[in-house]
Amino acid sequence: MADGQKKQVPLRLSPALFESLSAWAEDDFRSLNGQIEYLLTECVKQRKKNGAYVGREIDKPLDLDLPSNTKSK
Numbered sequence: 001m002a003d004g005q006k007k008q009v010p011l012r013l014s015p016a017l018f019e020s021l022s023a024w025a026e027d028d029f030r031s032l033n034g035q036i037e038y039l040l041t042e043c044v045k046q047r048k049k050n051g052a053y054v055g056r057e058i059d060k061p062l063d064l065d066l067p068s069n070t071k072s073k
Contacts, residue, residue: 011036016066 013021018032025035 014066017064020066 021035022032025032028035028038030038
């Protein structure tokens with residue numbers, strides 16, 4: 001990949017995560033794509049700083065308190 005070129009990557013997000021990230025991006029005056037790129041960049045910087053992976057339980061499902069758009073019947 002040439003310098004300055006960005007790689008396009010398809011990304012699937014749950015509706016709740018999409019809404020949360022979109023709101024966060026708006027609060028930070030970024031596009032959703034820009035917000036995701038910023039967050040991933042910060043994670044990579046942190047990993048390089050610590051010299052280790054994020055954690056041993058990285059594949060453990062997260063217990064995120066995200067609003068759900070599903071309606072109860």
